[in-house]
Amino acid sequence: MTASTVQIPGPIDPPARLLMGPGPISAYPSVLRAMSAPLVGQYDPFMTRTMTETQQLYRAVWNTANDATVLVDGTSRAGIEAAIVSLVRPGDRVLVPVFGRFGLLLAEIAERAQAEVHTIETAWGQVFTPAAIEEAIVRVRPTLLALVQGDTSTTMNQPLDEIGAICAKHGVLFYTDATASLGGNAFEADAWGLDAATAGLQKCLGGPSGSAPITLSDRAVEVIRSRRRIEAGIREEGDPDAPDFVRSNYFDLGMILDYWGPRRLNHHTEATSMLYGARECARVLLLEGRDAVIARHERAGRAMLAGVRALGLSVFGDVAHKMNNVVAVEIPEGVPGDEARAALLTDFGIEIGTSFGPLHGRVWRIGTMGYNARQDAVLTTLAALEAVLRRYRVALPVAGGVDAAADVYRAG
Amino acid sequence: MTASTVQIPGPIDPPARLLMGPGPISAYPSVLRAMSAPLVGQYDPFMTRTMTETQQLYRAVWNTANDATVLVDGTSRAGIEAAIVSLVRPGDRVLVPVFGRFGLLLAEIAERAQAEVHTIETAWGQVFTPAAIEEAIVRVRPTLLALVQGDTSTTMNQPLDEIGAICAKHGVLFYTDATASLGGNAFEADAWGLDAATAGLQKCLGGPSGSAPITLSDRAVEVIRSRRRIEAGIREEGDPDAPDFVRSNYFDLGMILDYWGPRRLNHHTEATSMLYGARECARVLLLEGRDAVIARHERAGRAMLAGVRALGLSVFGDVAHKMNNVVAVEIPEGVPGDEARAALLTDFGIEIGTSFGPLHGRVWRIGTMGYNARQDAVLTTLAALEAVLRRYRVALPVAGGVDAAADVYRAG
Numbered sequence: 001m002t003a004s005t006v007q008i009p010g011p012i013d014p015p016a017r018l019l020m021g022p023g024p025i026s027a028y029p030s031v032l033r034a035m036s037a038p039l040v041g042q043y044d045p046f047m048t049r050t051m052t053e054t055q056q057l058y059r060a061v062w063n064t065a066n067d068a069t070v071l072v073d074g075t076s077r078a079g080i081e082a083a084i085v086s087l088v089r090p091g092d093r094v095l096v097p098v099f100g101r102f103g104l105l106l107a108e109i110a111e112r113a114q115a116e117v118h119t120i121e122t123a124w125g126q127v128f129t130p131a132a133i134e135e136a137i138v139r140v141r142p143t144l145l146a147l148v149q150g151d152t153s154t155t156m157n158q159p160l161d162e163i164g165a166i167c168a169k170h171g172v173l174f175y176t177d178a179t180a181s182l183g184g185n186a187f188e189a190d191a192w193g194l195d196a197a198t199a200g201l202q203k204c205l206g207g208p209s210g211s212a213p214i215t216l217s218d219r220a221v222e223v224i225r226s227r228r229r230i231e232a233g234i235r236e237e238g239d240p241d242a243p244d245f246v247r248s249n250y251f252d253l254g255m256i257l258d259y260w261g262p263r264r265l266n267h268h269t270e271a272t273s274m275l276y277g278a279r280e281c282a283r284v285l286l287l288e289g290r291d292a293v294i295a296r297h298e299r300a301g302r303a304m305l306a307g308v309r310a311l312g313l314s315v316f317g318d319v320a321h322k323m324n325n326v327v328a329v330e331i332p333e334g335v336p337g338d339e340a341r342a343a344l345l346t347d348f349g350i351e352i353g354t355s356f357g358p359l360h361g362r363v364w365r366i367g368t369m370g371y372n373a374r375q376d377a378v379l380t381t382l383a384a385l386e387a388v389l390r391r392y393r394v395a396l397p398v399a400g401g402v403d404a405a406a407d408v409y410r411a412g
Numbered sequence: 413m414t415a416s417t418v419q420i421p422g423p424i425d426p427p428a429r430l431l432m433g434p435g436p437i438s439a440y441p442s443v444l445r446a447m448s449a450p451l452v453g454q455y456d457p458f459m460t461r462t463m464t465e466t467q468q469l470y471r472a473v474w475n476t477a478n479d480a481t482v483l484v485d486g487t488s489r490a491g492i493e494a495a496i497v498s499l500v501r502p503g504d505r506v507l508v509p510v511f512g513r514f515g516l517l518l519a520e521i522a523e524r525a526q527a528e529v530h531t532i533e534t535a536w537g538q539v540f541t542p543a544a545i546e547e548a549i550v551r552v553r554p555t556l557l558a559l560v561q562g563d564t565s566t567t568m569n570q571p572l573d574e575i576g577a578i579c580a581k582h583g584v585l586f587y588t589d590a591t592a593s594l595g596g597n598a599f600e601a602d603a604w605g606l607d608a609a610t611a612g613l614q615k616c617l618g619g620p621s622g623s624a625p626i627t628l629s630d631r632a633v634e635v636i637r638s639r640r641r642i643e644a645g646i647r648e649e650g651d652p653d654a655p656d657f658v659r660s661n662y663f664d665l666g667m668i669l670d671y672w673g674p675r676r677l678n679h680h681t682e683a684t685s686m687l688y689g690a691r692e693c694a695r696v697l698l699l700e701g702r703d704a705v706i707a708r709h710e711r712a713g714r715a716m717l718a719g720v721r722a723l724g725l726s727v728f729g730d731v732a733h734k735m736n737n738v739v740a741v742e743i744p745e746g747v748p749g750d751e752a753r754a755a756l757l758t759d760f761g762i763e764i765g766t767s768f769g770p771l772h773g774r775v776w777r778i779g780t781m782g783y784n785a786r787q788d789a790v791l792t793t794l795a796a797l798e799a800v801l802r803r804y805r806v807a808l809p810v811a812g813g814v815d816a817a818a819d820v821y822r823a824g
Contacts, residue, residue, distance in 0.1 A: 271622025
């Protein structure tokens, strides 16, 4: 391929899509508008003010007083890796309770960071009791507990409210990956005793993938600061240079905090458009009201659940612990799952999700998150799903799904 | 800060800025428009087609036949770290010729990756001869040569055309960081024998920071494949699990290539809006023509150089090896550099750059890149700079800078 032989396509022109999968989902229109705002320089007063504003907005989203509340420039797993490599020294013990694919991811990232990783497991579709986690903490004596809040692979929402006190009691740092849950389910960084939490924009926050909000407690910042090293090229006489520095430059939260902090020490060049988008995600959430947005997700989730059940479909997992924003629906006998999903996409422009690992081919995952946690999106999806299922001669009550979901909205 | 006490600002509304620093610079308007296109799902046929198109476009930008031509989801230094941690095993020797801050960054990143790092240095403002690099290769016998092409800290453009043959002769992998140079200066990935090259969008490519184009030769891919490990959670029976796997999950190019390749193995969730932006950056470059864009940068750089010299200002470094797209101008005696820059920004909406390390307080860096490698941007900047310098009673020929630059454009 050379410059003279490449075929140059037209401007980007995506098809109309209603994204009702486990994420990414359709962004809020105002977030898309924010993405196209003109750029400013890295140290423009407008830029630094925008960074500071964004920190304030995310403190409210996380419900925290943590000064160290910033964005990592990358997708949600960039935030996860930044948290883990900055908090964990090689050889440190990390405990990961695994209840789905993303627990395996936390273990994987900690293992690559040369931690001694211990996992406990529960069946997919279940969550852990605080007692099970405490038992493992006592046994493993980890430096860090890394626990997913909402695992989209199973749709489960691990209760976190009692875990912080357990970690504090045993002197364990408490990190959670809230990528799939933040904004659509209760989250209390301070009240729940979190030391670190990370997320992404592409789920309930209603933005594009590519920016990872993170918040860190003072205790976490202390660990990070103890490993502080300022990179050659901008290091000055007397600057710290810890021997157990973080084995990544890009994910060294010490330098990322110096960049966001009053010293504004150059590190990466902040991804300006993603910053604008992240700011807008938090802004629309707070304008509507944090509790109101969670309630909207709760209602959309309840309506979708009622709808798929009224269609006679079974729901996977412990529904009492399901995230508000996604449901795993068993694919009915005789329906080719991927073909039916493709029909929904091609004929209706509606995307629902496939699944990973043991659930692959067994369940679809249907999301109701961010901008799409709306009555019209729920009813449209159920109507289209019903039409597609009918093609495969699944016996269904006519309009049962739509009616049941509409009832939830009518009841308020 | 809680949800109830946060002050919610208005929608993002950046001030008008003409960004004439060393980057980030003002994005092409069509790139900003692309950033706000609606999202699609991660495996939507439109998404995978857009990824494939973007790979084809970047092959033409890099001038390479490398199949492994993709984006890393992060800023330009994410691309650098991905290249280094994926190509270098702990203990491997890495040679970094340092001629500015970004050489120090490559050394820093390689050091964090636990490589045995050897540097050679030349004075800031100079570049290396091929002989000096070969001498060091023979002495150090590195696995990888990591060499910046354009170092914005000094404005120098290291000639690379003879280096690939030297590396091939000695069995050394050849990596270059072309962040600051790609699109505005000659670059020939294949003809120059590069094994890996990375960039960012925020310089001559005319987009926002946050996506890092990367291209890898077959030889580089072979090294990466030999370290292949597929993460738990999506690993299947018989999948590779090399003991010397990459010590980062996010930057494991083996997994990133599997995600972009025909297997489309889930890794991160591609940053859709950044992908749209990256695609558009390459598209506008190729529509105008790769050589035409480089020529436009060459002319704008020549005009800016003539302009600042006609204002009586001295230029830092070996001008014969200056990048087309940035010039370092000595701050005249008696002019407070940061105050004058602030006046340009506040009164004229024009940003020029400060500098790092030994040049801090000594030079300004003025860029002419991407969308802003234009006659009107060059002349406007020179007119404003003259007006600001006059405030500090610098003796200047009236309109000399503008005239000299305009002459360059008139001469063609």
